[in-house]
Amino acid sequence: MLITLHDTPAIQLHPADDVAIALTPLGSKRQIAIAGRSVQLRSDIGAGHKVALRPIEPGQPVRRYGQVIGFATQPIAAGEHVHTQNMAVGDMQLDYQIGVDVRPVTLVPPEERRTFLGYRRPDGRVGTRNTLVIITTVNCSAHVVRQIGARARAELLPKFPNVTDIVAIAHKSGCASRSSGYEIEMLRRTLAGFARSPNVADYLFVGLGCETNQFEDLFLSQRARLGDVQLPPYIGIQDTGGVAATIDEGLREIAARLPRANECRREEVPLSELNLALQCGGSDSFSGVTANPALGYAVDLLVAQGGTAVLSETPEIYGAEHMLTRRAASRAVGEKLLERVHWWEEYTAREGFEIDNNPSHGNKAGGLTTIYEKSLGAVAKGGSTPLQAVYEYAEPVTERGLVFMDTPGYDPVSATGQVAGGCNLIAFTTGRGSCFGFKPVPSIKIATNSVTYERMRGDMDINAGTILTGAGVESVGREIFEKLIAVASGEASLSEAQGIGEEEFNPWMIGATM
Amino acid sequence: MLITLHDTPAIQLHPADDVAIALTPLGSKRQIAIAGRSVQLRSDIGAGHKVALRPIEPGQPVRRYGQVIGFATQPIAAGEHVHTQNMAVGDMQLDYQIGVDVRPVTLVPPEERRTFLGYRRPDGRVGTRNTLVIITTVNCSAHVVRQIGARARAELLPKFPNVTDIVAIAHKSGCASRSSGYEIEMLRRTLAGFARSPNVADYLFVGLGCETNQFEDLFLSQRARLGDVQLPPYIGIQDTGGVAATIDEGLREIAARLPRANECRREEVPLSELNLALQCGGSDSFSGVTANPALGYAVDLLVAQGGTAVLSETPEIYGAEHMLTRRAASRAVGEKLLERVHWWEEYTAREGFEIDNNPSHGNKAGGLTTIYEKSLGAVAKGGSTPLQAVYEYAEPVTERGLVFMDTPGYDPVSATGQVAGGCNLIAFTTGRGSCFGFKPVPSIKIATNSVTYERMRGDMDINAGTILTGAGVESVGREIFEKLIAVASGEASLSEAQGIGEEEFNPWMIGATM
Ligand SMILES: [Ca+2]
Ligand SMILES: [Ca+2]
Ligand SMILES: [Ca+2]
Ligand SMILES: [Ca+2]
Ligand SMILES: [Ca+2]
Structure with missing residues (x-):
């Protein structure tokens, strides 16, 4: 290179x-x-x-x-x-010390606070985009929601200029699982989380009819989150009379929702309404030196504005959980993180997978001395402020500041949980060059090195590789911070401008496919 | 009803x-x-x-x-x-008797054998469609293959009238797994099986570059199946310079493959070249009375012609494995089936799922006396001929006659394994009304009752509900058999005519997502 x-x-x-x-x-x-x-x-x-x-x-x-x-x-x-x-490593390896490294956040004075242009929903949530989504309950309705989405974008969307997109949210599961249990509860809250994303003005579920993931059960279990609905939130293919009739009916349902969605306008809102999902994928040896620390600096700026950032990817921070508990804002937060880490230890052992990735000979030759240092390369994108909360996958994020959500490290599965939790923006660092997009939430790509940035200029929003030639972590961090505000306010990220992001919805699946 | x-x-x-x-x-x-x-x-x-x-x-x-x-x-x-x-149930519950119920197949005399119009490949395999496929190695290239597919269908396909379709084969996995082990081997043979489907004239893989499922490893591990390649079988987004450049390059690669694919013509081939995947989904109480026995009758006719039918969905035949071993053509076949059933018992126990579904009180009230009778309702679609072989998921099917492939019961995951194994036609029975399509292989839908058939006329190819009003299992079985031949020869099934089938590709995932 x-x-x-x-x-x-x-x-x-x-x-x-x-x-x-x-x-x-x-x-x-x-x-x-x-x-x-x-x-x-x-x-x-x-x-x-x-x-x-x-x-x-x-x-x-x-x-x-x-x-x-x-x-x-x-x-x-x-x-x-x-x-x-x-x-x-000293005694840290043995001690789960909680809160000893908490450094209080100095909030920016109110008169100096920044704003962005967002869509404020009736209940106070704020979106960075104004979309309608069509969500499958099961793989069997995926073709239908794709067709409704494609036709609605072509035939209806041009008439409603304030609606930014109509998105099909299709997945592969929803049947051949247990009708109750943790795995279907997780799917239900993931789907409900997308229906109620701040970037979503209104939604429609489409099912087949005989699937295990019955919409009625989903709705009842997620009622607190789904709230009042003005129009029927669901249509089923079997009840509607087949594929063609359901596509027609879906288009009528979307048409009925568009006028109200079109009434939303961007308005100036405080930056504290930004809820940023942190991702890294295709890492390289520069990730922990350039893009991740620079993103961490931007996260510290965001948290000082009262905003929120969601760190995730539990298998990629494994071994550094002791470090995160030292920044936990309370004992309960620290203990919840440790509980999730222990869940992963048991889960991977049961599946015969390895999670323990101590610094290898190669890692040490490359300059990494301890497992903390290695995993902190991933954690660096979370910055240095206290850890305010720990969430399970796809749970609603309610605390502000830096929080953690337990997800796999696999980017699409991880981002699905974060967006289901309410994230309205994604910052994604990549060394090798990921092209990640994720409708209905814009994704900003940050390259760790200039070679990747130059080779994939059409896909990389920020070049953190300039840090290697003297730009400074703080300077690139500020550049990322300004890009977050611009994209939140409506500037298209490069993946968004290319229409990427309808393939990446990927709910975490645990348990057997029967 | x-x-x-x-x-x-x-x-x-x-x-x-x-x-x-x-x-x-x-x-x-x-x-x-x-x-x-x-x-x-x-x-x-x-x-x-x-x-x-x-x-x-x-x-x-x-x-x-x-x-x-x-x-x-x-x-x-x-x-x-x-x-x-x-x-x-008597002693059957205790005994795994092998082969005691084998009734030899009387093959139709050569001069009375039926034919269909198929595409004969250079190596002798025969397809029912003549397609090009673009296959992802990982979710990260799904957007790109969808775009290549959509643009190639719009811009290139009309110039090549003998190519029936260009299909994107996109999935959600390919990374955050182990780089070796049974689960990635299964993914590799599934993807290779689609590349080498008899319905596929040529293929192109598209990857990101840094994924766990490296194309080179896939190619080397599947070399026996993938055979000689005339054109580069792979492009990678990172090497090609990003999303836009890769879509352009992919279109050039497809354009280069189309002329040779367009030289294929349908020709008369013996029915022994049909390799039929058997599926049921959205079952009802009539499934085991109408559609499944009628399909079983058609399968007996196909097997008498020297053809092949692949029964699957292990969790749905659970409890009837003793019955299938009684029809096993050899001790090895019977023992392999039992080995797969035991694998499922261990797997579901490890995951905390239940597989034992003895006839419930409700089943007995409905007239089902024994667990054999219950599971044989699903097995009925396999007809009555000897079980000639048992395959693991996505393994190449090489024996003729009735064979079994171990798959989950979930329709898209099961059909993915069967088509990867070489099936060139799908027969799908449904009570509640599944709309299942599965490119690049046509899927024929058989309704178990007239209410579903009438309500979903646009999606149901055959009404086996006429058996309830006197049509006779054999008569509907013959109707199915003739429909198989017609669709194999080029008649569009109803799901195919509607363009359904690019969402259902769903490789079986076992193990942890990291
Ligand atoms: Ca990752
Ligand atoms: Ca990630
Ligand atoms: Ca079923
Ligand atoms: Ca099934
Ligand atoms: Ca099935």
């Missing part, structure tokens, strides 16, 4: 960090200027490895991403290589 | 049966004419219940669907009600 490094040999990823990361192999005689000070190197430092920015006493914490990644096991001088010979 | 019964009070489902099924409640004084004989009823017989057609001695087998469903526990006179008071 060709990266031009100019004269930025190493970077500090967070102002609180005790170490900088070498971007290129550095000789021991070298003098480097970083974070406003000059450091004389005392040993050779490999690319991706850590150099101490100040003296660290034995037993003192070592911070990267603004987070503790381990403790000095010997006196470390400024300019020294920090790795397995002088740093270790 | 309104069914006009005319003067057909009871039916014999198979010529070998010892019992008839009452279609309406019958009083004990009634004389009924059935199967060429007159029977004086000796007790009241409820609708759906069994009446003896001839005397049965204690210990003698009782047959329905031409299959043993239990043994007389007392002397049973002609005209008597046959149920729990005089019939039980």
Whole structure:
């Protein structure tokens, strides 16, 4: 990979960090200027490895991403290589300490608060898009909702300029499962979450009729969330008389909903109404150095505005849960996170899958010293503020600030849970180059390196690879923050402009397909 | 449900049966004419219940669907009600007897054999359609293959009249799994099976680039099946430079394949080249009385022609595996079936799901006496010939005659395995009214009752409900058989004519999503 490094040999990823990361192999005689000070190197430092920015006493914490990644096991001088010979995990591995690293958030003064242009719903929720969705209860109605969606976009949507899109939400499951139990409850709250997304003005469910996932049961179990409905929320193919009749009926139902949806207008709303889903996929060795810390910086800015960011992908933060509990705002929050991690341990053991991914020989050769440091590369996109809440998959997100939702690491499944939880914007970091779109919520792609950014210019919204050539984490973080506001206010992200996002809806499936 | 019964009070489902099924409640004084004989009823017989057609001695087998469903526990006179008071499962429950019920197939003499108009591939396989398919390795390329498919159908297909369709084969998985293991092997052989479906003239895989399901690994593991390729079988979004460039490149790749695909012509081929997938979904209480036995009769006709039918849906035949082993052509076939059933027992126990569905109180009130009788309602669509082979999911089907493939009961997942195994036609029985289509293989829908047939006339190809008003199982079976030949030869099934079938591809997923 060709990266031009100019004269930025190493970077500090967070102002609180005790170490900088070498971007290129550095000789021991070298003098480097970083974070406003000059450091004389005392040993050779490999690319991706850590150099101490100040003296660290034995037993003192070592911070990267603004987070503790381990403790000095010997006196470390400024300019020294920090790795397995002088740093270790210490007691953190044994202790689930809760709340000890909480640093209170300094909110931006009210008069300096930022706004965006959003769609305020009658109940106060705020969307970044104004869509209608047609949702399947079961795979058997997927063809019908796709046809209703395609025809409604072609025949009806042009007459309603304030409606931004009509989206088919189709999935593969909904039958051959148990009629009650955790797995169908999870599907029901996922589907209800899309019906009641702040980006959705109105919705229609379409089923076959004989499926296990009966709409009536879904509606009753999700009544608190689905609220009052003005028009029948469901049509069934068997009752309506087959595929052709149901497509016609669906088009009539959508036509009946469009005038009211078209009355919504963008208005200025506080940034505290942004609910940002954090994703990474196709990671590379720069993810934890460029895009994730820069996104984390933008998240800190958003949280200071009173906004919300949802960190997820439990298998990808595994091993760093001790670090997140140290930032938990309460004992209950910390314990809920640990409970979800233990669920994953039992689940993967039952399925014969491995979840324990301690730093390998290759990881260590690349400069990662502890499992905390490794998983914090993923966690870095969550920034440094306290963890305010932990949610199960697709549960409604009600707290503000940084929160966690338990999801798989698989991007479409993870984002499905986050959007079902109420997220109205997605920020997605990628090293190898994901093209992820996710209707009805815009997805902003942040490349970790300039090679991917240049090769996929039509798909990458932000180039965090500029950090490798001196742009600075804070500068790219501010660029992401401004892009979030612009896209929330109506600017099309690149995936959105290409119409990507009707294939990625992917409810988490646990349990047997019968 | 309104069914006009005319003067057909009871039916014999198979010529070998010892019992008839009452279609309406019958009083004990009634004389009924059935199967060429007159029977004086000796007790009241409820609708759906069994009446003896001839005397049965204690210990003698009782047959329905031409299959043993239990043994007389007392002397049973002609005209008597046959149920729990005089019939039980006997020793079958304990014994896995193999091959004892094999009745050799009498093949139709060569000069009387039927043919259909099919597409013969260079290696001898025969298709019923002549398509190109574009297959995803991972959900991340689903949008791209859908776009390539839609644009190729609109812009290219009209110029190639002998190519019947261009189909996007998109799925939700392909990443966040283990890079080796049974679950990804199953996905790989499923995808390879679609690439090499006899209904597919040529194929193109499209991936993202960084997915777990790497095309190179797929190709190497499936090389025996994928064979020689004339054009590059794969493009990747990351290597090609993003979404827009990959759609353009994909269209060029499809354009390059179309001329050769367009050289294929239908020709007369023996019916032994038909490989029929058997499905039922949305079953009702008539499924085991009308549509399934009629389809079973058609399957017996097909097998007598040297053709193949694939029975599946293991959870739906559970409890009747002892009955199928009695028809197993060899010890190895019988033991492989039992091995798959035991796998399901362990799998569902691990997942906390129930597979044991003995006849419930409601089943017994409806006339079902034993678990064999219940599961044989589903098995009935397989007819009465010997079981020649048992396959795992998506394995290539190589034997002729009636075979079994282990799949879930969920229709789209089951049909995906069957078509991956080489099926070139689907026969689907439905009581409640499924609209199942499945590109690139035509699907014929057989309604179990006239109410569903009339209500969904645009979706139901065959009305087996006429059996309830006197049509006769054999007569409807012959109607199905002729429809199979017509659709195989190019007549559009009703789901096909409506363009249904790009949403139902659904590879079986086992194991954790990470
Ligand atoms: Ca991920
Ligand atoms: Ca992700
Ligand atoms: Ca079924
Ligand atoms: Ca089924
Ligand atoms: Ca089925």
